[in-house]
Amino acid sequence: MSTMPTGRTVQASRERDRPAPSDQAPALPRRRRVGGGGAAPYLFVLPFVVLFVVFMVAPIVIAIVNSTFSSQSSGLGFGGASTVFVGVQNYLRAFGDRDFLASFGRVLLYGVVQVPLMMVIAATLALLFDSALVRAKRAFQFAVFLPYAVPGVIAALLWGFFYQPSVSPLVQGLQSLGIDADLLAPGTILWSVANVGIWSYAGINMIILFSALQAVPSEVFEAARLDGAGDLRIALSIKLPMIAPAVLLTTLSTVIGTLQLFNEPQVLQSITPNISSDWTPNMAVYAASTLGRDAHLGSAMAVILGVVTLAVSLLLVRATNVREGGNGR
Amino acid sequence: MSVVDQVREASAPSSGTRRRTVGSGVDQVSLGWTIAATAGVVVASIYFLAPVVWLAIASTKSGSQLFTTPGFALADWNLWTNLENLSAYDGGIFWRWAMNSVIYSVVGSILTTLVCAVTGYALAVYRFRGRKVLIAVVLASMLVPTTVLAQPTYVLLVNLGLNNTYWGVLLPTLTYPFGVLLAWIFAQDAVPLELVEAARLDGAGEVRIFATLGLRLMSSGLVTILLFAFLGSWNNYMLPLLVLTDAELMPLTVGLTGWNQASITIPSLQILTVVGSLLSIVPIAIVFLTLQRFWRSGLTAGGLRG
Structure with missing residues (x-):
């Protein structure tokens, strides 16, 4: 569900203000708290538990187990391949693969530029929509949000047309101005892919930040306004800090999405030789599993990517916790 | 579990009533700022x-005019011919893909919503053994990167003999921990325990209470889950790309x-790719934009609660 990077965390915020379920219980007959409904609750959660075990737990176990095996063809290649335990050999191969390591560097560079840029765009638009400066907000918000309704893959196809000199109105327009732009060159392709990401997801992030801004009580900055603070000052030093949790959370999910980058470069790959089949870590997993016909190596790469993603998420969560703690909460 | 706190923190920064922005402070606003802000929003x-x-303009052009006419200028009206060619190509495979996308998204999102609804309902209404574990697992699994699961899921589906089938694409999408959390x-x-108790005293069974009372009371929230699940399935790409080899089973994203x-x-x-x-x-744009009120209220609700 990488196309909804941030919605999930903010929706969950309702949880915050509601009393824990056990707090509600005193109003109820005591016996209902323990096991009311007999077997019903177990029956009710069964479908999810089964799905969860089969499609989340099992794949993780499979990936880990698979990554420690390797198929070795027997001599002439006729007798079929046999699978043998190889321990950490696949991991050593993955770490020894320069292209695989380079793909991590690439998404890191991509993330360092794309994530802050998109957050600035989303936050600026959210603040503008929250201010009294802009009229016809609904229409403009519609325009900004529309790309979210475009599937990520189709967005990549669409921008692909904007990047190909033969059809691109963008390249042609720049040419008529005397600028010779190659948006698919080795040096620019990373930013062309980043642009697709910004285009697709800035809208939903804007909506989330805007929702958070709408919840800031007006008394908070009416006082500042009476003290003579301008709109810009209020936006930057009052509104923005107050929605910091929402900003951090949208950032977190965007970072996770960046590490998983797959759809956009995979699609753009067909129009440029400058995107290799292992351009991002996730593409390397895919390439090893399909093109390389080595699912075992692919599994090892998937495990590495999963661990890195988890580590980065936890680090970010930790970092934001520390920072908020420092604010004397 | 610090993640939980983060999730709880999300958008409601403080308590207080919802604020109306329209018109507030208009008098203090200088004309220069208004012009600058409007210009910025227009550019965006x-x-x-x-x-x-x-895309809309290009779809009306012929295959050759796509390359020879300026991008944002209309050329000869060729949309109907394009649609005919699109429908005729490869025995109408495009519409097959469209139908597949609809099947994956409609069936997938309805089943996902039901699974989430019944699980979320159980977590809210009953106190049962393992409940806390289940909640912890749901929250923790939101940190599991889903696309990383694609490759091992593919391996699993091959072992189950479900690769290259409708179920192979559908079943993994039904696992949606965030939907459970929302539900x-x-x-x-939405579901007052007193009401559940009253229904019980009237002799209704637990399943019936959920089906007639629970689902109805939760319906507006479930629309939000339905929409996100629908969008997720409609956008699904990596898994079907891995799982499906038969063009007849592909969704639009893979086909196009x-x-x-x-x-x-x-x-x-x-x-044809352009028109497709x-x-x-x-x-999807029509569905999402007409139902905007529903999912937006879901997003804003965190703030509304105040």
Whole structure:
């Protein structure tokens, strides 16, 4: 569900203000708290538990187990391949693969530029929509949000047309101005892919930040306004800090999405030789599993990517916790 | 579990009533700021709209005029011919893909919503053994990167003999922990335990209480889950790409990107990819924008609660 990077965390915020379920219980007959409904609750959660075990737990176990095996063809290649335990050999191969390591560097560079840029765009638009400066907000918000309704893959196809000199109105327009732009060159392709990401997801992030801004009580900055603070000052030093949790959370999910980058470069790959089949870590997993016909190596790469993603998420969560703690909460 | 706190923190920064922004402080606003802000928003809107506008215009051109006429200028009206060619190509495979996308999205999102609804309802209404573990697992699993699961899921599906089938694409999408979390929150809000108790005293069974009372009370929240699940399935790409080899089973995303790739050697496919992309956007845009009120209220609800 990488196309909804941030919605999930903010929706969950309702949880915050509601009393824990056990707090509600005193109003109820005591016996209902323990096991009311007999077997019903177990029956009710069964479908999810089964799905969860089969499609989340099992794949993780499979990936880990698979990554420690390797198929070795027997001599002439006729007798079929046999699978043998190889321990950490696949991991050593993955770490020894320069292209695989380079793909991590690439998404890191991509993330360092794309994530802050998109957050600035989303936050600026959210603040503008929250201010009294802009009229016809609904229409403009519609325009900004529309790309979210475009599937990520189709967005990549669409921008692909904007990047190909033969059809691109963008390249042609720049040419008529005397600028010779190659948006698919080795040096620019990373930013062309980043642009697709910004285009697709800035809208939903804007909506989330805007929702958070709408919840800031007006008394908070009416006082500042009476003290003579301008709109810009209020936006930057009052509104923005107050929605910091929402900003951090949208950032977190965007970072996770960046590490998983797959759809956009995979699609753009067909129009440029400058995107290799292992351009991002996730593409390397895919390439090893399909093109390389080595699912075992692919599994090892998937495990590495999963661990890195988890580590980065936890680090970010930790970092934001520390920072908020420092604010004397 | 610090993640939980983060999740709880999300958008409601403080308590207080919801604020109306329209018109507040208009008098203090200088004309210069208004012009600058409006200009910024207009530029942003052009950026976000331009590709979609281009797509709509390009869809009306012939395959050759796509390359010879300026991108944002209309040329000869060729939309109907394009649609005919699109429908005729490869025995109408495009509509097969469209139907597959609809099947994956409609069936997938309805089943996902039901699974989430019944689980969230159980978490909110009953106190049972393992409940806390289940909640912890749901929250923790939101940190598991889903696309990383694609490859091992593919291996699993091959072992189950489900690769290259409808179920192979459908079943993994039904596992949606965030949906469970949402349903749990919605159920806590919407289903009063007194009402459940009253229904019990009337002799209704637990399943019937859920089906007649629970689902109805949770319905507005469930629309949000339905929409996100629908969008997730409609956008699904990596898993079907891995799982499906049979073109007859592919969704639009996989089919259209395949055409885009093939258009290097078969140029006539380029305009068909353009028209096909436009057609693939239209339904989801309509669904999402007309139901805006529902999912937006879901997003804002965190703030509204105050």
